[in-house]
Amino acid sequence: QLSRCVPHRCHHCAPEKGQRLVLSKMFQPQNLREDQMPIPEGKSDSLTCKSQRLMLQVGLILPASPGCYHLLPYTVRAMEKLVRVIDQEMQAIGGQKVNLPSLCPAELWQATGRWDLMGKELLKLRDRHGKEYCLGPTHEEAVTALVASQKKLSYKQLPFLLYQVTRKFRDEPRPRFGLLRGREFYMKDMYTFDSSPEAAQHTYRLVCDAYCSLFDRLGLPFLKAQADVGSIGGMLSHEFQLPADVGEDQLAVCPSCNFSANIELLDPSQANCPTCQGPLTQTKGIEVGHTFYLGTKYSSIFNAQFTNAHGKPSLAEMGCYGLGVTRILAAAIEVFSTEDCIRWPSLLAPYQVCLLPPKKGSKETEATELTGHLYDHITEVVPQLRGEVVLDDRTHLTIGNRLKDADKLGYPFVIITGKRALEDPAHFEVWCQNTGEVVFLTQEGVMELL
Numbered sequence: 001q002l003s004r005c006v007p008h009r010c011h012h013c014a015p016e017k018g019q020r021l022v023l024s025k026m027f028q029p030q031n032l033r034e035d036q037m038p039i040p041e042g043k044s045d046s047l048t049c050k051s052q053r054l055m056l057q058v059g060l061i062l063p064a065s066p067g068c069y070h071l072l073p074y075t076v077r078a079m080e081k082l083v084r085v086i087d088q089e090m091q092a093i094g095g096q097k098v099n100l101p102s103l104c105p106a107e108l109w110q111a112t113g114r115w116d117l118m119g120k121e122l123l124k125l126r127d128r129h130g131k132e133y134c135l136g137p138t139h140e141e142a143v144t145a146l147v148a149s150q151k152k153l154s155y156k157q158l159p160f161l162l163y164q165v166t167r168k169f170r171d172e173p174r175p176r177f178g179l180l181r182g183r184e185f186y187m188k189d190m191y192t193f194d195s196s197p198e199a200a201q202h203t204y205r206l207v208c209d210a211y212c213s214l215f216d217r218l219g220l221p222f223l224k225a226q227a228d229v230g231s232i233g234g235m236l237s238h239e240f241q242l243p244a245d246v247g248e249d250q251l252a253v254c255p256s257c258n259f260s261a262n263i264e265l266l267d268p269s270q271a272n273c274p275t276c277q278g279p280l281t282q283t284k285g286i287e288v289g290h291t292f293y294l295g296t297k298y299s300s301i302f303n304a305q306f307t308n309a310h311g312k313p314s315l316a317e318m319g320c321y322g323l324g325v326t327r328i329l330a331a332a333i334e335v336f337s338t339e340d341c342i343r344w345p346s347l348l349a350p351y352q353v354c355l356l357p358p359k360k361g362s363k364e365t366e367a368t369e370l371t372g373h374l375y376d377h378i379t380e381v382v383p384q385l386r387g388e389v390v391l392d393d394r395t396h397l398t399i400g401n402r403l404k405d406a407d408k409l410g411y412p413f414v415i416i417t418g419k420r421a422l423e424d425p426a427h428f429e430v431w432c433q434n435t436g437e438v439v440f441l442t443q444e445g446v447m448e449l450l
């Protein structure tokens, strides 16, 4: 299982050999009770769901202003891992990573009419010269203008699959549920440019399959639902939804053939599946991804064209594809965690292993160095685990208290140097958090398990 883990860093920039990551040095506010949590004034962001409550309790996020959060070190690690998995999936289908400015000139948005259409959700500002901008909530305009600026494109160069992972800004009327609905959040957005509708639909299927593969790898139970094309416009659209009670979308699902759609899309009198006629059920979902086949809606406005096989100019056929990066993190926590403890998709756990040495002054103190040896051994023998192991050196606390913290944070493996460390050979107590198993293993046994 761990051999599949995404290393946070390549082994070249993992910590030096012999250097141990210790908890006492980490910036990690802890043990906050709900009534002590720093909630910004205004209450528009009140504590309302499990992922938000747990993420605040263990110090994964701290509120900055309504709908805006500081992402603390563990969250940043999990997010960087998620981004690496997304990169793998996007690059496997030919995606090229770009990074467009968040400051988007008003003219581009006026050209598509969305400057007014997006209403108050668009965060607008002016520079010192009086020029107007919005803080990008999405980048169809910017990326289409970018591609249109390249005048000599040939059909032989297409398709282009351009994507980025950047902050997006939306003045949400009701920011809430922590990272699930922020006013500033990370999105992966991909924009594709093809030479024909057939090619664009092929690309559309490729990206949808990559999304399915991503959610499968994360172990997230998702639904791919037919969706409304909304203000982005276009002809074909799907939403990737995680069934969950805090979800804000209502879905119609067919348990027999897996058909699903948004409830608004169906005729209110429709009680049966349009595909197999079986009875439909309803469920709530969190929208974690959204795909659109756009046709030439944007390329015709900005004149994003290429020279076709007959030497004639032709408009690019486009698609756009969003993934809520910070939303996926919170949604995964929402789906996997218990009421009290965070559980991560194993690929995303900020650290894979936490080692607990004995309490200072306890009978087992003489076994303390075994924890250090185990640390060095694991990080030497399993290169993927370099930088993935933390040592909870707060030895003024009991093992029980530190185990409680480790349980709350959801390290996939917690390894305790306890009573049986004094045996010959020494045994470690290993908590496998994702299966709930507790086993006693020698150092060799631990290595085999990992």
Ligand code: ATP
Pocket: 138, 170, 172, 179, 180, 181, 182, 183, 185, 186, 187, 287, 288, 289, 290, 322, 323, 324, 325, 326, 327
């Ligand atoms: P919602 O219906 O939840 O408001 P949306 O349909 O407006 O989302 P899209 O424009 O489709 O969102 O954006 C692509 C993805 O970005 C969404 O599928 C979602 O995962 C993510 N996303 C959108 N709004 C937010 C937000 N306020 N906070 C966090 N993630 C968001």
Ligand code: MG
Pocket: none
């Ligand atoms: Mg929205």
Ligand code: MG
Pocket: 287
């Ligand atoms: Mg939506």
Ligand code: MG
Pocket: 287, 289, 290
């Ligand atoms: Mg959407």
